[in-house]
Amino acid sequence: MQPVRVAILGGSGYTALELIKILLRHPGAAIVAITSRQQEHIAELHPSLHHRLDLRCQPFDPDALQAQGVEVVFGCLPHGASMECIPPLLERGLRVIDLSADYRLRDVSVYEQWYHEKHRDPQNLAHAVYGLPEIYGAAIERARLVANPGCYPQTAILGLAPLLAHHRIEPAGIIIDSKSGVSGGGRTPKLNFHFPECNESVCAYGIGHHRHTPEIEQALSDIAGTPVNVLFTPHLIPMDRGILSTIYATPTGPIQEAELRELYRHYFARQPFIRIRNQPPATKDTAFTNFLDIYVQPVRGKILVIAAEDNLVRGASGVAVQNFNRLLGFDERTGLV
Amino acid sequence: MQPVRVAILGGSGYTALELIKILLRHPGAAIVAITSRQQEHIAELHPSLHHRLDLRCQPFDPDALQAQGVEVVFGCLPHGASMECIPPLLERGLRVIDLSADYRLRDVSVYEQWYHEKHRDPQNLAHAVYGLPEIYGAAIERARLVANPGCYPQTAILGLAPLLAHHRIEPAGIIIDSKSGVSGGGRTPKLNFHFPECNESVCAYGIGHHRHTPEIEQALSDIAGTPVNVLFTPHLIPMDRGILSTIYATPTGPIQEAELRELYRHYFARQPFIRIRNQPPATKDTAFTNFLDIYVQPVRGKILVIAAEDNLVRGASGVAVQNFNRLLGFDERTGLV
Amino acid sequence: MQPVRVAILGGSGYTALELIKILLRHPGAAIVAITSRQQEHIAELHPSLHHRLDLRCQPFDPDALQAQGVEVVFGCLPHGASMECIPPLLERGLRVIDLSADYRLRDVSVYEQWYHEKHRDPQNLAHAVYGLPEIYGAAIERARLVANPGCYPQTAILGLAPLLAHHRIEPAGIIIDSKSGVSGGGRTPKLNFHFPECNESVCAYGIGHHRHTPEIEQALSDIAGTPVNVLFTPHLIPMDRGILSTIYATPTGPIQEAELRELYRHYFARQPFIRIRNQPPATKDTAFTNFLDIYVQPVRGKILVIAAEDNLVRGASGVAVQNFNRLLGFDERTGLV
Amino acid sequence: MQPVRVAILGGSGYTALELIKILLRHPGAAIVAITSRQQEHIAELHPSLHHRLDLRCQPFDPDALQAQGVEVVFGCLPHGASMECIPPLLERGLRVIDLSADYRLRDVSVYEQWYHEKHRDPQNLAHAVYGLPEIYGAAIERARLVANPGCYPQTAILGLAPLLAHHRIEPAGIIIDSKSGVSGGGRTPKLNFHFPECNESVCAYGIGHHRHTPEIEQALSDIAGTPVNVLFTPHLIPMDRGILSTIYATPTGPIQEAELRELYRHYFARQPFIRIRNQPPATKDTAFTNFLDIYVQPVRGKILVIAAEDNLVRGASGVAVQNFNRLLGFDERTGLV
DSSP: OOOEEEEEEOTTSHHHHHHHHHHHTOTTEEEEEEEOSSOSBHHHHOGGGTTTOOOBOBOOOHHHHHHTTOOEEEEOSOTTTHHHHHHHHHHTTOEEEEOSSTTTOSOHHHHHHHHOSOOSOHHHHTTOEEOOHHHHHHHHHTOSEEEOOOHHHHHHHHHHHHHHHTTOBOSSSEEEEEEEOGGGGOSSOOGGGBHHHHTTOOEEOSTTTOTHHHHHHHHHHHHHTSOOOEEEEEEEOSSSSOEEEEEEEOBSSOOOHHHHHHHHHHHTTTOTTEEEOSSOOOGGGGTTSSOEEEEEEEETTEEEEEEEEOTTIIIIIHHHHHHHHHHHTOOTTTTTO | OOOEEEEEEOTTSHHHHHHHHHHHTOTTEEEEEEEOSSOSBHHHHOGGGTTTOOOBOBOOOHHHHHHTTOOEEEEOSOTTTHHHHHHHHHHTTOEEEEOSSTTTOSOHHHHHHHHOSOOSOHHHHTTOEEOOHHHHHHHHHTOSEEEOOOHHHHHHHHHHHHHHHTTOBOSSSEEEEEEEOGGGGOSSOOGGGBHHHHTTOOEEOSTTTOTHHHHHHHHHHHHHTSOOOEEEEEEEOSSSSOEEEEEEEOBSSOOOHHHHHHHHHHHTTTOTTEEEOSSOOOGGGGTTSSOEEEEEEEETTEEEEEEEEOTTIIIIIHHHHHHHHHHHTOOTTTTTO | OOOEEEEEEOTTSHHHHHHHHHHHTOTTEEEEEEEOSSOSBHHHHOGGGTTTOOOBOBOOOHHHHHHTTOOEEEEOSOTTTHHHHHHHHHHTTOEEEEOSSTTTOSOHHHHHHHHOSOOSOHHHHTTOEEOOHHHHHHHHHTOSEEEOOOHHHHHHHHHHHHHHHTTOBOSSSEEEEEEEOGGGGOSSOOGGGBHHHHTTOOEEOSTTTOTHHHHHHHHHHHHHTSOOOEEEEEEEOSSSSOEEEEEEEOBSSOOOHHHHHHHHHHHTTTOTTEEEOSSOOOGGGGTTSSOEEEEEEEETTEEEEEEEEOTTIIIIIHHHHHHHHHHHTOOTTTTTO | OOOEEEEEEOTTSHHHHHHHHHHHTOTTEEEEEEEOSSOSBHHHHOGGGTTTOOOBOBOOOHHHHHHTTOOEEEEOSOTTTHHHHHHHHHHTTOEEEEOSSTTTOSOHHHHHHHHOSOOSOHHHHTTOEEOOHHHHHHHHHTOSEEEOOOHHHHHHHHHHHHHHHTTOBOSSSEEEEEEEOGGGGOSSOOGGGBHHHHTTOOEEOSTTTOTHHHHHHHHHHHHHTSOOOEEEEEEEOSSSSOEEEEEEEOBSSOOOHHHHHHHHHHHTTTOTTEEEOSSOOOGGGGTTSSOEEEEEEEETTEEEEEEEEOTTIIIIIHHHHHHHHHHHTOOTTTTTO
16 A cells, blocks of 8 residues: 655754654655745754655645655644644645644634634634544544644543543642643743753743643533633743643542542553553653653542653644544554554 | 851751751751761762762761760651660750651551651650741740651642631642652652652652651641541652642632632741742752742642642751741741852 | 563663663564562562563572573673673573674773773673664674674764765764763763762763773774774753764865765665764754764864764664564564654 | 043953953942943843943943043944044044054054955054953053953963073964853854754864964064064863963973972062963963963973963953053052952
8 A cells, every 4th residue: 555645844953853753653644845935955954864764845835745655744834824834735625634723713802812813714713623532533534634632631631531421520729730841832942941941940931821622621621511621830840751631530439549540540541651650760761752641540539640751652643643543443442563 | 156066867868968968058957967877978988079068978876975065956767766865865965856747747546657657755745846947937946856747748838828727718629649759758769759750750659658648747737727538649750859749629619720829928938938920830949959930829629739849858857947947036048058 | 573572780870771662562572580789579670660670680690591581681780790691691592782992892902991890701792793683784683792882883884884884974073062861871870970070061071081981993994994092071951861972073074964864875875873974963853762863064174973872772782682583583673763 | 530431342241241240349440331243231231330330331332431531441342443443533542442453453454364354453452452461561561552452362372471581482374272161252142152052062173263363372472582483373161251272392301390480480470460380370260350371391392381371361351451550550460369
């Protein structure tokens, strides 16, 4: 069987690099095009790709991509730019996995409230599928446009799903205290990501207004069948990659640790990338993998959940390939183990 | 005026090193003795002290310390060892600032429950003063034995004090999510502090049973005048030093951000080392200083407090010198700015 | 075709972990046994292996390994221990790739001089092949015992091979200034690898007596056909992995940059894992890969060579699999790209 | 006695921040003005200065500085900008300690060759004194304009001074392999200082054309009384601060380790900030201090020197204050221990 011909939009950032590395190991995918404003050889942008991928970046041109026989496009553009480029691709019958936030929030007004800009493609938003395979797996398989989930939201949504699905916690007052490596901030140099600023330091940011909040609430409300509210506090940690979310929720009734863990094991029984741990995971346990590790414990009247992932693999490019596998009918693990 | 003659017990660890560096700049203190099982020159134990302190470590001997004219002793021993060494010093009339946990918990049974060992000096425990100057300042001035506070507890106690003193938050359901640099774990090599294990990684530890919990609750209950319960989750962060505590509490009634911040500014108006910040602090803002920075914001039905400090200075040796200054009648800031 | 049944001796360290991760992706190898003094499940020793390898460590027993059908054994034991365990395996007809230093130095007296202990298996040493595929490729294919090369030596040997093979530099006065991440020091907690000691710091160690010196000189002398002497200075860098060697040599005559680079490209033309770079490589360009990147430039009367690698992959477990591939007749790149 | 009124030009960078912190502890200096294009409160630019310095940055205006009674100006501007601002200050009789490179190279043509720009103030260059106190101490005391030395050059110059002064090494073929923390690159965000690029990585840069080369050679030639040539290779290390230079030189004749070390001890006998170490220093031993630690050892036909310093204190702002102390007649150590 011929490998599926794929293209990547926006090749200069970290999610594109991670995606390339994963796809190079994927027996069913061939990278035939990468777009970038910088039309350099991909190994000039990412020196680690020397001798691994011999491709020069090309300007974005939907006709050219179609002519190159591209079947699936991965979007690694910033939000805002994504909704400019994706409509012409869908029109030409290409399928798209978009790693930006443009198609994640079903409600246009919520998007506009949190992203402070007009949504310019409500038509495709209407049929986009939120690409969290463990929750929306069946819909992903039939999708033309997959809105790949955010890095933080996956830890929060998967960390809380079993509890909310089984009504074991109150849907209000949930606290999500997240810690992320710096690569989550992207590859554009900024003072707060300048090495001597963020090394040897920890700080919180985006308190009360981080854009992943409505994304978390949308999925959790789906799962709970009732509106869910969260207080989400992200922190910047001096490491390259990894997200650890420490989550605090109020149980609806008494529950034991063993029962809790069993609830989680059962809920995720068929999910190859979810590991229910007996000890609190370190982000390093998941580094460079598509695993998302979850630990749960009742403590002092609360239920505490810890979820760990690699923000670039599981949190972005790995789950994108997991979605690709579902979309194309590959085994979900292809290229990811 | 002659400088006060001081001794340090347990010279090989990080708090001792930090204490030495601070005291070398203190015009009113002279380090005349350092004890250690390793009877080496202090600069052999801590190479950064070459040409700065010419002193060989000596075995612990209370008579020798008395004969050397020592007036104040800083204890940098592990808990358990402290309560063995401190009684003979107090008997000989020396004053002691103990950086271990042995004299922090007033209730012997609480100590024994959390530290899993018998308290062997209840007599001195009875008159020990908890050395958090911003809260117990007057008592410290008259103390013979100061129990220097833990690193995490200071961020939690000072971060919540204004709210609890003014009954602006519920005394239950308080969540303290803390992030600490690795030096907080001490200088003894262990796998979880081995560089390739904890670098590039974040994890929680001691969930529900970290020994700083009762210390936090004791002080907060004093301040509130009613029992306070907290859920405290410490995390290990890949950096040398710094603690950031993100604290979530439930307000007793509506309160605005400006009012909150004013409440804090007023509460700490006379405290030279507390800075009420308008932006969330980074631990680096406090690195190598005795400042404790606090940020407070109402968010999504909760009050969120962030408190940052240097765990070795403010969290241990700096506050010990602040206590020393109060004990001896120096300006509180001496040697610390 | 059935995958080759392999065993790993000494499963608790970093090279074993890295080897396991590589072999799990290798279509021609099946890990059937891992030995360790700690007879725990491998995922207890290495939490990242949960759901990836379901194997309990077993005590070392050559008969058991033979009975399990093991064909190739990877030794991840410390030097000294290796030469105890390997003879009985070879006797039973198993082939061995030993990652320790025990079989690297052909001359027993050199081993004993640098390792300060008696060599207890000179018989097998006599037929062991030094496992640097780019230099000793043909011999590796016929070997029963491969002495996998050290991490530093590979950067030095491959970095200098083209120059010495073509007599373009003097064989004396070569300076190798190497910088290594901390994982190179192993997984046993020690003060100099304790996070707060080695983080935010750089230092040299083993000056003039590091044991990789004779290993470098042995291979370089083979290549040059004349004795080569080097001054090798390793440094510890605050990062998990990566080695960068900056090498200074004296040219035997004038040579231009372009000619130099062409010499390197030609010398390594058939080597899939050597990349001759036009810019000085960063260790990160090679992280988690088996590539060794080389840069060469004439500068101020010297020839400067920079060689970068991942010390755990290329420097240890990756090259071990490369050797395995040669030994078993697989494509050299299998499992490594 | 009134403290000396000082101003700082260019308050937004790391050397200015470090200088402010040192001067705040200096009993003989009062910071009365800080200039910056960003006319914000200094604590807005550097949050660590909250409650420590209450000063708003002002635009550069030599008349205003004079009117404010400023006596000494520290220049923390980039090279090029310095030589624009300094002439009008000298004209008004202010003394200047310039931390840029503009006045370090006596020979205008050398400056223009290495900095690729015209020198626009040769007149003041003619009387500027190179501010390395251990070498040019007497001249500094009489200077009107001190050219504060570069960070790397200090390790190289002081590391080699005793050997060259006593003709114990050849003046040619000297190799200086230096490793620096990232703060040495300044505070302007750039891709190569972006956390996820330089963390977990080491690389060389500026090979053969780093601008500190002629500065090193100028001072070493002064000391040797003959032209000295060096090959200087800087490397970027994932840490905030610290420089370690590993230096290789060829001895002019046989010399023993003890004699070497004695030579160094004697040469620097009166220098309070030079520590001759018996063990290779780690940069951390010197962190946040003005000490420069030197280790020397004969090895394999070469003399190896290791010199370690904090690049922001000893390498820039600390030595600037040391120069200030000499200029003003204070004890050299004032504010620095």
